[in-house]
Amino acid sequence: MTVLDGRVIIVTGASSGIGKAAVKMFVRAGARVIASARRKEQLQELQKEIDNDDGSVVTVAGDVCDLALHESLVRTAVDNFGRLDGAFNNAGMLGVNAPIGEVAVADWQATLATNLTGAMLAARSQVPRMQESDGGSIVFTGSFVGYTAGFAGMSAYAASKAGLIGLSKVLAVECADAGIRVNTIISGGVDTPMGHESAPTPDAMAFVKNLHALGRIARPDEVAAAAKFLLSDDASFVTGTAMRVDGGVSVFKG
Numbered sequence: 001m002t003v004l005d006g007r008v009i010i011v012t013g014a015s016s017g018i019g020k021a022a023v024k025m026f027v028r029a030g031a032r033v034i035a036s037a038r039r040k041e042q043l044q045e046l047q048k049e050i051d052n053d054d055g056s057v058v059t060v061a062g063d064v065c066d067l068a069l070h071e072s073l074v075r076t077a078v079d080n081f082g083r084l085d086g087a088f089n090n091a092g093m094l095g096v097n098a099p100i101g102e103v104a105v106a107d108w109q110a111t112l113a114t115n116l117t118g119a120m121l122a123a124r125s126q127v128p129r130m131q132e133s134d135g136g137s138i139v140f141t142g143s144f145v146g147y148t149a150g151f152a153g154m155s156a157y158a159a160s161k162a163g164l165i166g167l168s169k170v171l172a173v174e175c176a177d178a179g180i181r182v183n184t185i186i187s188g189g190v191d192t193p194m195g196h197e198s199a200p201t202p203d204a205m206a207f208v209k210n211l212h213a214l215g216r217i218a219r220p221d222e223v224a225a226a227a228k229f230l231l232s233d234d235a236s237f238v239t240g241t242a243m244r245v246d247g248g249v250s251v252f253k254g
Ligand SMILES: NC(=O)c1ccc[n+]([C@@H]2O[C@H](COP(=O)([O-])OP(=O)(O)OC[C@H]3O[C@@H](n4cnc5c(N)ncnc54)[C@H](OP(=O)(O)O)[C@@H]3O)[C@@H](O)[C@H]2O)c1
Pocket: 012, 013, 014, 015, 016, 017, 018, 019, 036, 037, 038, 039, 040, 042, 062, 063, 064, 065, 090, 091, 092, 093, 094, 114, 141, 142, 143, 144, 187, 188, 189, 190, 191, 192, 193, 194, 195, 196, 198
């Protein structure tokens, strides 16, 4: 018996980085996964890498800003596998990087729409389905940026990620009676395209690595492993938490 045996789980941001690592890990742990992102080719590539002969992974392309995508992901879970047990609402973007006086309202809104409203729309679609069965687990991907650290220029990203913590705390209370747990992972820096976009030069990457007590950023699977835990019964008493998976970035003052 594996920790996610038979669980049906939605993963957003599945075309790359943490989400892609999560899909592979969840399937190895026995889950059936509805994997989503905008880029169809990357999702197809993921299916090939998994060697999806038994149909454990179904992909649906779309934008997390669109409520219809989330409704379609839930429908796909139920139509293909008969249920929905969990969701790793992980898709995100760095978005606008500028001093506050230069942040265009449209850019601010685009960042919030993807990182925060996208997560809310996901939960809004997932919770009613989980309420109809015996509960479930919802996990968001937050960040040390906006929680333990502030970086100049990253106001929209930080606000969107901090917003996820409030969202998950409220949903944890609101959905507890239905047996639904809701948590946010506070990720440190991760070796993904976004991680490199945020620290594009060797000096910037060295600076970011040195912010972490462990002296490095995470592999994507190290964050996916925390999501796997939170989605499993091993975390049956964990809800409403902002769980740091951050290599000590929050405790280290190099
Ligand atoms: N890397 C880090 O250092 C770091 C640190 C803390 C937290 N995080 C968080 O971790 C999560 C995953 O990021 P990552 O590091 O794995 O980066 P990544 O490799 O760049 O992956 C980002 C994922 O989000 C998807 N995505 C972005 N905008 C989307 C949209 N509007 N609709 C649907 N999907 C969208 C992308 O897919 P498509 O482009 O195909 O749509 C991609 O699959 C994000 O929420 C990020 O904020 C990352």
